Amino acid sequence: MESQTPVGRKITLNDIAAGCGVSRATVSLVLRGSPLVNKVTRARVEEELRKQGYVYNRAAANLRRRTSSSVALVINELANPFFAEFAAGVDETLGTAGFVTLLGSTGDSAEREHAVLGSLIEHGPGGIILSPAEDSEARKVLAAVGTHTPVVLFNRELGGELPEYAHWDRLMLDNERGARQATEHLIAQGHRRIAFFGGHDHASSTRQRHAGYLQAMQAAGLTVEPQWRVQSTPTRTDAARSAGALFEGSGTAPTAAVCYNDAVALGLMLGLHQHGRQAGRDFAVTGFDDIAEASMSMPSLTTLSTAPRARGRQAAEMLLARLRDPQAPSGTIIAPVELVVRESSCPLS
Amino acid sequence: MESQTPVGRKITLNDIAAGCGVSRATVSLVLRGSPLVNKVTRARVEEELRKQGYVYNRAAANLRRRTSSSVALVINELANPFFAEFAAGVDETLGTAGFVTLLGSTGDSAEREHAVLGSLIEHGPGGIILSPAEDSEARKVLAAVGTHTPVVLFNRELGGELPEYAHWDRLMLDNERGARQATEHLIAQGHRRIAFFGGHDHASSTRQRHAGYLQAMQAAGLTVEPQWRVQSTPTRTDAARSAGALFEGSGTAPTAAVCYNDAVALGLMLGLHQHGRQAGRDFAVTGFDDIAEASMSMPSLTTLSTAPRARGRQAAEMLLARLRDPQAPSGTIIAPVELVVRESSCPLS
DNA sequence: AGGCGAAATTAGAACGATTCAAATCTATTA
């Protein structure tokens, strides 16, 4: 075996060329599998590549060819399993397409998002997949990424107006229909007094889900009492704290609730306890997202599956398509969500 | 306001230089904040940079300076919240140090790991943080990354021998002690028939945890039945599927289980249901990792806190230190873990 | 032998930045 020297300079095309008495250009052709080069030369070069332990310098190649082999993935909260799954899906698809993923995590801060985008863009990604921070604004994002790099937005809309020349693609979830399905399911279970619980109405996703809920209620000819809308931070703890609001006042108490998402639903189930009700027995609950925990809670949670890993793959596909054809009209995909019925959405007792 | 042209070529130093009648070299100096350049020239150049919307091409700079501004992060299972947190920590620290994270996810397959490393290395990362796949081998990893790129291993040892010239750093968890503590806790709760559940014995982390478990059992003078060792893929679903194996055969069934990690523990709790047991009431369970979900599951999970985000920051620090001083002797850090007692480790009933 | 087309190879200029040595420009001072 050759002396795989543990230390030394990096090997370049020149080293290989010199090593087997051929020109740099020829070696380059061999590397890229060109049919131009003679069988025996190719063998000789390949042997030398192996022997010297050559590793391709893609950055140099990209510079020369004015291409890119990377895509930036900017996630508002990587620690959230929903987004981690999404990221895994993105990376999987990009990887098989020969792209490498530049990761950026913003901790849901628009300021940090701006810095992260600014840093990533300098590495010349071919495109960007962005799941915006809660308070992210179109104008600032555009300033950071410029107009040369295609963007796929995931999950959230940006605040403010985006100039019409920046035609970015979007991948959103079908919030409206999902919430409608959940509501229809509860109605089919016999419930008539159904609340919409959690989230803040200034967020686009919350508004969409609430709208779906209202549609289903109206379609069924059911009236909605004002105290059946309880807002909360989309976290488990705040949801648990806010549960009591459903049962205050003189109006009729609801027997079921469509929740903004799974975290809120799990929190509500916890909070119901303190108000003498038990989710899945005398109060029905639905969530949104189908996080891993949803299937494991007690009772298990009826929710809307969003298949985050598949969404990741899809977002990557959208970006790859855009790179293939930069002129194609930009589009928005609303990914369907699927109702998963479990124990928490019990019939009206 | 200047016409922020929505489309056009990419702006280079040449454009800026031409744009304000100065040489490329001067613009470069301005960019890097050199004190050499005259105040008024600097202002003129900066104005031009802004006006033309220049974006720095770090790849070109890296090529010329023979430097790198990226670090590869290769994770065996990104969808696992433990690793997602770890990744977030790594990215956070690398980001503030001016590095960008190249992400790679291997799905715990050594084969895919090899491919991913091969692809990432071509992008010339300054270093690699690797959480190896279960069956990853030192020899193959070394072949993929070469000897020019420093590596920090996280969480698992590689199979086989690593040549002595490859001095890689390590960040490991105190698996043995953690599992011992969990086991001792269960014994203190009155349990005598305790299983070790999940993971595959060919992975170093599994072996270490299993060893800690055995130590505690032996120290307490307890015997261990062979069917109390159930292996599984370290995922929730496979764990749920394998739960039944604990209760098969003619031997005495265990009343508690030390699990390889939280994902497996959560899966086991699910699987227990289908075998007529309920975790936290008539069967005690412990996990490992303390993922966010552990505190929120029903019952909440007794586990070993590993502070994955802090580990991520630490791994990044180790790599940065290594980049600062490539000659420093390589080291291994064994991070302590802390037992967090919650509901799942109920006393023997 | 010479000629010819096809096949194989290569020289050298890019790509967009950095860097060093050298050139130019300002003040100052003798």
Add this chain to the structure above:
DNA sequence: TAATAGATTTGAATCGTTCTAATTTCGCCT
């Protein structure tokens, strides 16, 4: 006024690859 030190600026080479256009090599035919 010329010389000189210091402050600025710049020309040209370079990083490792690709690519075009040109050149060399080769087999084959007359």
